[in-house]
Amino acid sequence: MSEKSLRCETCPSQGKGIFCDLEETDLCDVSDHKITNTYKKGQTLFVEGNPTFGIYCVNKGNIKITQVSSDGKESIIRIASPGDIIGHRSLFTQKHFQATAKALDETHVCFIDKDYILKLVKEKPSVAGNLIEKLSRDLGAAEHRISSFHQKNVRERLAELLLLLKESHGEESSQGIFLNIKLTRDEMASIIGTAPETLIRFMSEIKSLGYIEQEGKKIFITDEKGLLDFSGAKY
Amino acid sequence: MLKNLSHLYLGPDQLNLLKDFKEPVIYNHEEYLVYKKHIPQGAFCLIEGEVLLRKSKTNMIKLTPYCLIGFKECLENIPLKYDIIVEPGSKVLVIPKFHLKQNKIYNLLMDNQATS
Numbered sequence: 001m002s003e004k005s006l007r008c009e010t011c012p013s014q015g016k017g018i019f020c021d022l023e024e025t026d027l028c029d030v031s032d033h034k035i036t037n038t039y040k041k042g043q044t045l046f047v048e049g050n051p052t053f054g055i056y057c058v059n060k061g062n063i064k065i066t067q068v069s070s071d072g073k074e075s076i077i078r079i080a081s082p083g084d085i086i087g088h089r090s091l092f093t094q095k096h097f098q099a100t101a102k103a104l105d106e107t108h109v110c111f112i113d114k115d116y117i118l119k120l121v122k123e124k125p126s127v128a129g130n131l132i133e134k135l136s137r138d139l140g141a142a143e144h145r146i147s148s149f150h151q152k153n154v155r156e157r158l159a160e161l162l163l164l165l166k167e168s169h170g171e172e173s174s175q176g177i178f179l180n181i182k183l184t185r186d187e188m189a190s191i192i193g194t195a196p197e198t199l200i201r202f203m204s205e206i207k208s209l210g211y212i213e214q215e216g217k218k219i220f221i222t223d224e225k226g227l228l229d230f231s232g233a234k235y
Numbered sequence: 236m237l238k239n240l241s242h243l244y245l246g247p248d249q250l251n252l253l254k255d256f257k258e259p260v261i262y263n264h265e266e267y268l269v270y271k272k273h274i275p276q277g278a279f280c281l282i283e284g285e286v287l288l289r290k291s292k293t294n295m296i297k298l299t300p301y302c303l304i305g306f307k308e309c310l311e312n313i314p315l316k317y318d319i320i321v322e323p324g325s326k327v328l329v330i331p332k333f334h335l336k337q338n339k340i341y342n343l344l345m346d347n348q349a350t351s
Binding site: 033035036037038039043044046047048049050051053054095096111113114115116119 | 260261262263264265266267270273274275276277309312329331332333334336
């Protein structure tokens with residue numbers, strides 16, 4: 001399906017986004033106001049510190065959201081997948097983006113400008129409700145991440161990351177649950193706050209315990225329960 | 236290079252009309268406002284600083300101040316043939332699609348766009 005013909009009413013991510021409870025006529029209106037583009041791997045949607053003027057809905061593909069520290073080190077704060085929206089927090093609280101968004105692979109993204117979104121939030125309670133729910137989930141995930149950094153060691157954080165990726169990108173296969181997302185070891189290390197060498201060592205350890213299999217860069221989860229116990233997760 | 240790209244040179248009155256809808260913003264870091272083959276997310280007018288239109292590594296021009304570009308492509312979902320890159324410290328007026336569709340702005344732009 002070309003970007004031009006991508007309508008909200010027939011979007012493959014329908015049911016996951018904030019507009020999905022709208023009536024068909026309203027969805028049509030959103031379709032008329034949005035701009036859809038395909039970003040190649042490495043292309044940037046927005047840059048930390050630059051002005052914000054809308055939000056992005058991920059239709060297909062994955063986007064990494066990063067922040068740069070004062071010493072120039074880039075950290076991945078989350079991965080956006082189909083159905084996710086990005087840029088929404090800066091929309092309501094800041095005049096500038098608080099992070100940079102870059103495509104991890106070929107990504108279809110719909111942009112909707114700020115003034116239209118704010119109009120929609122005022123006029124359509126379902127959009128406001130879904131946005132609040134999304135912000136609440138984001139807050140919960142951020143709090144959990146802070147807690148993980150304090151309470152879990154690197155091994156456990158790695159196991160937790162693999163389980164999170166299984167939830168968002170897991171696909172059943174004959175070898176186990178395939179994690180259908182291309183993340184480099186550097187990127188994975190950045191997410192859990194460790195050095196790539198440490199990540200590689202602990203990946204080997206988890207593999208030797210039989211919880212995962214690796215085929216080149218592909219990762220398969222072979223023992224989810226074992227990985228869950230290893231991560232120290234309570235539920 | 237501005238051939239085949241909708242553009243309009245704004246006078247003071249036109250600039251003020253557009254500023255009523257949107258204040259110019261300052262870009263702190265270099266950014267691709269639009270990638271080649273992308274539909275622009277709004278119309279862009281350079282107020283201060285530098286914006287580059289780039290077709291290839293050797294074929295690029297600097298946008299002149301008060302030139303508003305990309306409004307027709309944004310309204311009609313036409314992909315651009317150029318990258319549009321904003322340099323750090325530049326002040327740009329960005330008119331999003333929501334405002335471009337408003338009658339006053341739409342008539343201003345459609346009646347006055349430069350011919351290619």
